Amino acid sequence: MSQEWPLWEIFIRGQHGLNHRHVGSLHAPDAGMAIKHARDVYTRRNEGVSIWVVPSAAITASSPSDKGPLFEPANSKVYRHPTFFDIPEDVGKM
Amino acid sequence: MYAQMVKSEATNDDPEKLAAFQARIDAGEKIEPKDWMPEGYRKTLVRQIGQHAHSEIVGQLPEGNWITRAPTLERKAILLAKVQDEAGHGLYLYCAAETLGVSRDDLTEALLSGKMKYSSIFNYPTLTWADMGAVGWLVDGAAIMNQVPLQRTSFGPYARAMVRICKEESFHQRQGYDIMMKMAFGTPAQKAMAQDALNRFWYPSLMMFGPSDKDSVHSAQSMAWRIKMNTNDELRQKFVDQTVPQAEYLGLTIPDPAVVWNAEKGGYDYSEPDWTEFFEVIKGNGPCNAERIAARQKAWDDGAWVRDGLMAHARKRAGAQVAAE
Numbered sequence: 291m292s293q294e295w296p297l298w299e300i301f302i303r304g305q306h307g308l309n310h311r312h313v314g315s316l317h318a319p320d321a322g323m324a325i326k327h328a329r330d331v332y333t334r335r336n337e338g339v340s341i342w343v344v345p346s347a348a349i350t351a352s353s354p355s356d357k358g359p360l361f362e363p364a365n366s367k368v369y370r371h372p373t374f375f376d377i378p379e380d381v382g383k384m
Numbered sequence: 385m386y387a388q389m390v391k392s393e394a395t396n397d398d399p400e401k402l403a404a405f406q407a408r409i410d411a412g413e414k415i416e417p418k419d420w421m422p423e424g425y426r427k428t429l430v431r432q433i434g435q436h437a438h439s440e441i442v443g444q445l446p447e448g449n450w451i452t453r454a455p456t457l458e459r460k461a462i463l464l465a466k467v468q469d470e471a472g473h474g475l476y477l478y479c480a481a482e483t484l485g486v487s488r489d490d491l492t493e494a495l496l497s498g499k500m501k502y503s504s505i506f507n508y509p510t511l512t513w514a515d516m517g518a519v520g521w522l523v524d525g526a527a528i529m530n531q532v533p534l535q536r537t538s539f540g541p542y543a544r545a546m547v548r549i550c551k552e553e554s555f556h557q558r559q560g561y562d563i564m565m566k567m568a569f570g571t572p573a574q575k576a577m578a579q580d581a582l583n584r585f586w587y588p589s590l591m592m593f594g595p596s597d598k599d600s601v602h603s604a605q606s607m608a609w610r611i612k613m614n615t616n617d618e619l620r621q622k623f624v625d626q627t628v629p630q631a632e633y634l635g636l637t638i639p640d641p642a643v644v645w646n647a648e649k650g651g652y653d654y655s656e657p658d659w660t661e662f663f664e665v666i667k668g669n670g671p672c673n674a675e676r677i678a679a680r681q682k683a684w685d686d687g688a689w690v691r692d693g694l695m696a697h698a699r700k701r702a703g704a705q706v707a708a709e
Contacts (some may be wrong), residue, residue: 293695294489297482314545315479317488319691320698331472334465335552354419 296345298324300332303340310342318343386439386503386527388594388666390432390612392605395424409610414540417483425609430484431500432611433542437477438495438502442676444470446510447519455513459563463516466556473549480541496681504662505592507670508584514567514574518581520560522589522627528553529623530593533613561630568634575635582631583639587657593620595659625651 295317301310313332318324324343332338352360368374377384395402402422408415415421444467451467454460478488494500505523510516531553535546567578594600594616606612624643631638642655664670 293692294487295691295695314476314548315482316475319694320701323694323698330468331475334468334472351418354416 295319296347298328298343299346299349300324300328301342301344302328302332302338304338306339310340313337315346386530386592387432387435388501388503388592390428390435390606392609393424393427393431395422397422397424406608409538409608413538414543415538416540424605425611426484428606428609428611429539429542430481430486432606433477433481433484433545434486434491434494434500435502437474437481437491438500439506440470440474440477441495442502442506442680443523444474445676445679446506446508446672447516449510450513450516453513454516462559466520466559469552469556473545473552476545476548477542480539480545483541492684496677496684498668498677501666502676503592504665504670505588506676507665507672508588509672511584512577512581514563514577514581515585517560517563517567517578518585520556520558521564521630522560522582522585523592524553524556524560525627526589526592526623528557529619529626530614536610537613538610564634564636568636578634579636582636586639587661590620590623590654590657591659591662591665593617593623595662596656599659621651624654628652 296319297315298318298321299315300313302313303310316324316327316331318327321343325341328341328343333341364370401420405415405420405422405425415425447463447467447470451460451463454463478491481491482488491500495502505526510519528550531546531550535543535550537543537546564578564581567574567581569575597603597615597617600616603612603615607615628638628643638654640655643652645651646653665673668674
């Protein structure tokens with residue numbers, strides 16, 4: 291009754307003050323072992339100060355075909371960026 | 385290379401979709417696992433990344449051979465760290481392959497049954513401690529030639545795995561060269577061992593890049609897809625040009641009298657390896673093919689109770705947690 295260990299997505303906080311960042315995935319029987327394996331596979335050279343493990347099956351991803359409807363609306367709203375507004379030099383730094 | 389003679393799969397997809405896909409690749413975009421991709425692209429990548437992963441895993445064996453007999457505690461710790469890196473590289477690559485819809489067990493079984501290959505280089509024996517130097521210097525040096533450009537390959541998970549691998553690979557090559565320096569500048573007996581290791585690993589290292597471009601039928605499609613970034617001969621020439629001066633520094637002789645500087649082409653001339661030997665090794669008739677697969681098979685079989693036991697334990701604990709809630 292052999293069954294492959296489930297897949298986990300691994301997130302590492304590289305330094306204090308930074309976000310956890312996705313670094314890859316690995317197989318492990320449970321969350322505790324996933325952390326132990328992540329230590330060995332992804333932090334052999336001081337790459338991290340904290341590890342998150344998430345079952346890959348628990349992640350819902352946006353579909354590539356939704357790229358347009360999801361992200362294009364942002365393209366037409368250039369006024370959301372500060373550089374949209376010209377401030378005269380005389381006003382000083384803003 | 386670590387993936388030799390990977391056959392590009394023919395593809396029977398909608399020409400319009402294919403053109404749009406090619407345009408994305410030509411524009412330097414990364415293809416991600418959930419994106420549409422031609423069936424041939426997927427299959428070729430599974431084969432290439434799988435073969436690359438298998439090479440990292442089987443590549444632990446020739447070096448693992450010397451861990452218990454390393455000359456000092458420091459050398460032993462370094463070699464252990466290097467072999468552990470190879471295991472890690474195999475895992476990064478298996479995960480990249482799995483994003484294409486194959487399972488880890490499928491890949492492992494394909495390796496053990498001989499359906500999938502690994503690099504020919506790991507079918508040569510490591511007879512002396514100097515071989516640890518030659519493997520790091522030459523074999524990892526040759527691997528780097530191929531892996532550095534692959535950081536820019538079109539498939540996102542493969543490219544990201546290569547970035548991680550390249551960061552660690554340079555340690556491997558330098559530790560190898562460090563062993564070679566120690567041996568080459570040591571006693572005459574040590575120097576002779578270093579020369580012997582170079583003699584045995586030179587041509588097998590050249591074979592790592594795969595057959596000559598004129599005999600390499602699989603390149604064009606893979607290069608268009610940016611799965612293969614350079615031709616076999618380009619990389620082999622680069623490797624020779626890099627390695628000859630390093631051998632000179634060691635006071636060792638490349639075991640090929642044809643190695644001379646060719647000012648006209650701006651590189652060294654060299655003799656082709658024995659391609660008959662290469663094809664025999666690929667077919668399974670190299671000096672260590674049977675031993676390597678037997679070792680992997682034994683590790684797989686002996687580990688079965690651990691894999692199953694941990695899974696059963698995890699299930700039981702998950703069940704107890706549900707019952708408590």
